[in-house]
Amino acid sequence: MIDTSAFQGKKAAFFTLGCKLNFSETSTFGRLLSEMGVSxxxxxxxxxxxxxxxCSVTEVADHKCRQAIHRMVRNHPGAFVVVTGCYAQLKPETVSQIEGVDLVLGANEKANLIQFLSEAWGGVKNGEALHRYHTQKTKDxxxxxxxxxxxxxTRYFLKVQDGCNYFCTYCTIPYARGFSRNPSIASLVEQAEQAAAEGGKEIVLTGVNIGDFGETTNERFVDxxxxxxxxxxxxxxxISSIEPDLLDDELIEYCAQSRAFMPHFHIPLQSGSDEVLRLMHRRYDTALFAHKINLxxxxMPDAFIGVDVMVGTRGEKPELFEETYNFLQSLDVTQLHVFPYSERPGTMALKIPYVVSDGDKKLRSKRLLDMSDNKTHAFYERFIGYEAEVLFEKAARGRAMHGFTKNYIRVELPPSPDNDRLDNQLVKVKLGDFNHDKTALKALL
Structure with a gap:
């Protein structure tokens, strides 16, 4: 039994690092605490x-996590500090020993955040940190x-899947989040209907490997x-991100004629070299990836397509990077999300002998980011002068309001006292020229 009186009138602060799934989960933590009387x-x-x-996707992410923990402890003296997420799962004892940390919860335990928090909170004496941690092994x-x-x-984030059965050689995610698992279609429909009842108009489907949906329930993602x-x-x-080998042709063709699924895809490539893809233990080749883009x-000729690319992974010799560069240049994609490879302890990639220098990683990243800027600019430019429906999001007073078209073009409205009425509204606008920093098109009402 949880004593809710201990929570009444308390205040909570949140900090999230990493993916959209993490942000969705943090939002859920906030809602659960709110139900207990915490603001x-x-x-x-x-x-x-x-x-x-x-998050623990790179060594840089680990460093940012430690910085965030120190900053929260410093800014909120005397607070009960809980750390969860991927870094907490992978290094629970290390995290628990950080000054000021009271409770560390792994991937299996965070679902019971309130229970763990209630039980541990009563054990705090004289403001001394508890340094407790609770985690399960990946298989459990x-x-x-x-x-x-x-x-x-404005947008809702619906978690449809968690975990991953793909043990790519560079990645720690299966160790941090466990194996693939999912709820039923019926339960997800119920959650989406509740979001609609609350006034939600847009939902992003999130997960670790959402195309793998159905492992638990023998259902299909397309269904x-x-x-x-x-x-x-x-x-x-x-659809937040989906592996190319799990992006069914049937799913693509359904989205093209569906009522509400937007012409917007985010597809991890990681490398445009078949040799590097084999070293990574990815489950597709460049021919399959090109087929998906072309289909x-x-x-959906106006579709926005974002692509994840990793540069400087072990084994990526200069000529293999050039294969990636040329392959991406040949594809009709909109934006590249470029990640320099980071060594992760315990991963199979460490057995690959060829190592790329940090300097070369930076040069390769810059070349791909420059390509991305050119592709995104050209995509946006195609739609200047056209009408589009935009879902606007509330802005801070005195700041420009932003929203997105169906095909994920960012649109900007200048500051105006009347703009608040447009929050969470679908509005027809004419798309004007680029804004001052080229990150959006100006909206003409």
Whole structure:
């Protein structure tokens, strides 16, 4: 039994690092605490509870997590500090010993955040940190923590899957989040219907490897998409990221004629060299990837396509990077998300002998980022002068308001006292020229 009186009138502060899935889960933590009588601390207020949701995709991410923990402890003296997420799962004892940390929860335990928090909170004496941690081994991570939250954003994020069965040689995610698992289509439809009842108009489907949906329930991701598409209250859906080998042709063709799934895809490539893909233990080749891009563009010519690329991984000799560069140049994609390779302890990539220098990683990253800027600019430029429907998000007073078109073009409205009425509204605008920093097109009402 949880004593809710201990939570009444308390304030909580949150900090999230990493992927959209983490942000969705943090938002759910906030909602659960709110139901216990805990409010979110305002700017400059000292919180009673601090929740840090961590990432561990690179060594840089680990460093940022440690910095964030130190900063939260410093800014909220006396607060009960909880750390969860991927870094917490992979290094629980290390994290628990950081000054000021009271409780570390792994991937299996965060679903019971309130229970663990309630039990541990009573053990704090004289402001001394507890330094407790609770985690399970990867093979024992079984729980699925539901999450459908919007936090401070207009869009809802619906968690449809967790974990991964793909042991790519460079990646620690299966060790941090466990094996692939998912809830039922029926339960996800129920959550989406609740989001619609709350006034939500757009939902982003999130997960670790969402194309693997159905491992637990013997269902298919495309059938989840079809079921969600029937919920009239939701006007837009976006698929956050999906592996190319799990992006069925049937799914692409359904999205092209669906009521609410947007012409917007995010597909991890990682390398445009078949040799490097084999070293990474990826489950596709460049021919399959090109087929998926070409099919999307055939049935949805205006689709926005984002692509993840990793540079400087072990084994990526100069000529193999050139293969990646030329392959990406040949594809009709919109934006590249470029990540320099980071050595992760315990991964199979460390057995690959060829190592790329940090200097070469930076040069390769810059070349791909320059290509990305050119592709995104050209994509945006195509739509100047056209009408488009934009879902706007509330802006801070005196700041420009932004929103996105169906095909994920960022649109900007100049500051105006009347703009608040447009928050979470779908508005027809004419797309003007680029804004001052070329990150959006100006909207003409």
């Amino acid at each position: 979110t601390a305002g700017e400059g207020e000292v919180a009673d509870i601090c929740i840090i949701n961590t 991570i079984k729980t699925f923590a539901p999450s459908c939250s919007r936090g401070n954003r 989840l998409v079809k079921a969600l598409d029937k919920i009239e209250g939701i006007k837009r859906y976006r 999307i563009k055939k049935v």
